Amino acid sequence: MANSRPNSLLKRPKLLITAVVAACFGFSLGATEWAQADATAPALSINTNTAPQQALVALPDFTPIIDRYGPAVVNISSTTNKVIHQQTNPFPPNSPFYQFFQHFGAPGQRGGPRHQQHEKIQSLGSGFIISPDGYIVTAGHVVRGANHIVVTLTNHHAYPAKLIGLSVRYDTALLKIDAKDLPTVPIGNSDHLKVGQWLLAVGAPFGFYNTVTQGVVSAMNRPLPDDEYIPFIQSDVPINPGNSGGPLFNMKGQVIGINDQIYTNSGGYMGLSFSIPINTVMRVVQDFKDHKPIQFGYLGVEVQDVTPQMAQALHLQEPVGALVASVMPGSPAAKAGIQAGDVIVTYNGKPVYNVGQLPPLVGNTVPGSHANVGILHHGVAETKNVLVTALPKNMDEPSNSTQPSKPTKTLKIPRMDIHVQDLTPDIEKQLDVHHGVVVVGVSEGPAAEAGLMPGMIIQQINQQTVNNVSTLASIVASLPADQPVPMLVRQGKASIYVVITLSKK
Missing domain, CATH: 2.30.42.10 (PDZ domain)
Structure with missing residues (x-):
């Protein structure tokens, strides 16, 4: 009886079709024939077994990770005081109206008085506890320049935090709160990660605390232009502002990275997330705890x-x-x-x-x-x-381009369409170079197409050392035409290889 309603509903379209066919051929069926047709029709069987079926595809279940290690993920809020200078003159110095508003300033001040306003900037981030006595790891940019840092646990207990150490190059910071018997996360080995493995991120995107997102490893050892010392883990785990500093878990519940950056045109997640490998992080953290300087x-x-x-x-x-x-x-x-x-x-x-x-x-x-x-x-x-x-401490000194002074010899290289001169002692001393020739003129031709400009120094061509203008002329004369040739040039204190294709002799 339980199947009677479904069966009758399923058979009804078939009976309607039979009636239409009978009408087309000019005959009808009696009630007995209808009953016989219905009785002889095969009964349809519908499986009503509601017992749970085994999944065809095994998907990861993240609940054990969150249940066990979720309490070790913290929210970090920091406050930074920013000084804003305001000037009463509404026009910039290069404006023709600037001079008319100068007299509104106080005596001895140009462009009007300058007022200082202190603005408090608050930011949110995430972090994770690595020791029961209160050491917490987060991203460096979450707390950089902060005057006041507060760490809030999942039980809503808030603690003021002390900054133990911060590395700008590694974008990693170590905090300390005054607490005991805290839950901690296990640290994994990021070198064992492989593309395609599942990942789990926990943090506070846009201030929504204890948010969990998941994805997979998209690439390993991904370099980014502004962070040349970090071999980033790229993933498709959705992270947003506020996730920074939070942990990235593998399926063993181990932290294998710090969520750090996203690639975006809108300010929100677009499918590309970048995390700092935990092996890089913990090397820096250990130096912080040992009060050692970070070395590269x-x-x-x-x-x-x-x-x-x-x-x-x-x-x-x-x-x-x-x-x-x-x-x-x-x-x-x-x-x-x-x-x-x-x-x-x-x-x-x-x-x-x-x-x-x-x-x-x-x-x-x-x-x-x-x-x-x-x-x-x-x-x-x-x-x-x-x-x-x-790494020496003075490696970030800016370099300046140098123009030649009092050259000793000038020569034109027709196949390159340039004029070159020998180095002077002043240039050799200032740039710490001991061979090469200075480019003093560039015409339209092979050198210009290769990107050469006046002031550059040619030190090699075709991997042969250039000592003076005569050497360059001799090497160029022996090289074939219409074939790419490597050339080492120097601008200021930076050297680069370019490719030049010489014209015919």
Whole structure:
């Protein structure tokens, strides 16, 4: 009886069709025939078993991770005092009306009086507890410049936090709160991550506390332009402002990264999230706890990408690796025999496909340790054993371009359409160069197409050293036409390889 209603509903369309067919052929069926037709029809069987079925695809269940380690994720709020200078003159100094409003200022002040206003800026972020006595890890930009930091646990207990250490290069900070017997998270090994593995993020996006999102690993060792020392984990885990500093879990419930950045045009999540590997983070955290300065590995080379045109000019099979544009005198690379023009393709057994992959590998090397650097020297594979030292503190000094003064000899190179001059002692001393020629004029032609400008110094062409204008002229005369040739040039204190295609003789 339970199936009678469904069966009658299913059979009704069939009976209606039979009646229509009978009407078309001019005959009808009696009641007995209808009953016989209905009785002889096969009964339809519907499975009403409501017992749970086994899933065809096993999806991850994140509830055990949240139940066990969710209480160790904290919310971080920080307050920063920002001084705002206000000027009564409504026009900028280059405005023709600027002078008419100067007299409104106080005596001795130009452009009107300046008032200082203090504005409090509050920001929200996330973090996680790594020890029961109150050590907390978060992203550096969450608390950078903060005057007051408050950490709130999932039980709504709030604690003032002390900043133990902060690294701008690694965007990592260590906080301390006065508490005991706190829940903690287990620390995993980010080197074991693989593309496609499931991930879980916990944080406070837009201030919505204890928000859980999930995704997969999209890429590993992803370099970003403004953070050259961090080999980011790229994922599609949805994170937004407020997630910064929160943990990124693997399926074992281990933290394998700090949620740090998103790629966005709108200010919100667009499918690309970047996290700092926990191995990088914990190396910095340990230095903070030991009150040691943060040191970065130093190789002493300037590198650039190998373009397809450059690979052709260097006679390489593939456009991969980091092309060494210059080697600092006395640096670890120089002592190991690495030269300008070499292409770094591996570092400690890890492949280097582009220039962005090398700085994180070198920076994360412990100063004082050895690294095997695989290079291509004139196309031949070699391995150099380098004793990596600490990054010097004065490496960020700005460089200035230099124009030649009192040149000793000038020469035109017709095949390049440039005028060059020998170096002067002043330029050699200021730029710390000991060979090359200065470009003093560039006409329309091969040199201009290669990007050469007056003030640049040509140090190599076709991987041959240029000592003076006569050497350059001799080398150029021997080179074939209409073929790409590598040329090492220097602008200010930075060196770069360019590709030039010489005209016919």
